[in-house]
Amino acid sequence: MAQTDLSMLDDLGRALTGRGFLTMIVTGPRARLEVLDRASRGRTGTVLCERDARGDRWYYWSWADRIAPAAEVERAAAAVEHDLRRVTWAA
Secondary structure, three states: OOHHHHHHHHHHHHHHHOOOEEEEEEOOOOOEEEEEEOOOOOOEEEEEEEEOOOOOEEEEEOOOOEEEEOOOHHHHHHHHHHHHHHOOOOO
């Protein structure tokens, strides 16, 4: 795991904290950013920062869907916010 990946997860975490989310980096073989929507605690997500086949760093959801290039932190934060807050939960 590259230090750059951790710092990019940290950058995304700060951007999401500014949007009202609670974030935590979990280290290990695959570092990840756990994201919790403070407005609706049932809305959570896990974000990874890894290189694609071309060597470019991307933010990914834990199920491997791309979010945004890691160099575009605000775009990634907006996408995470949109994805987590658009989910309609059954009552």
